[in-house]
Amino acid sequence: MTKPMTKTQLVAAIADAMGADKKTAGAALDAIAEVVAKEVAAGGAVTLPGLGKVVCRERAERMVRNPATNEMVQKPADKQVKFSIAKALKDSVNA
Known part of the structure; x- marks a missing residue:
């Protein structure tokens, strides 16, 4: 098993795929992470096309x-973030 891709490596790969510089790719990645975090914290769900869906569930x-x-011991009710993998990603990994 290989090591997971670091943020720096991910930003470099995104910049290469976009044909942009690393600063732009890093800003795009940070913006996506911020939008997803805000939406899920507010109780919503976010679908990342080709990857999956991020939702917040009550426990x-x-x-x-x-x-x-x-x-x-009694554990109080809380929220849990879940990520469901998209079928397209599963199929591409298992192809």
Whole structure:
């Protein structure tokens, strides 16, 4: 297994694919991340064409076990960010 691509490598690859400089590609990547974070934090969902969908889901209050003490404690309701992979990406990986 190879190491994951770093942000610097991703920005360089985006700049090369766009035919733009790294500064423009970095700004575009940061803007996308900011828009997705704002929308998901507000309870919405964002579809990234060809990649998948980012959504925020509510989780109910539940009982969880503290592994250090084996004590069962009540965990309050919270939100969880989920990413669903697009079928097109799955198909391209498995082709």
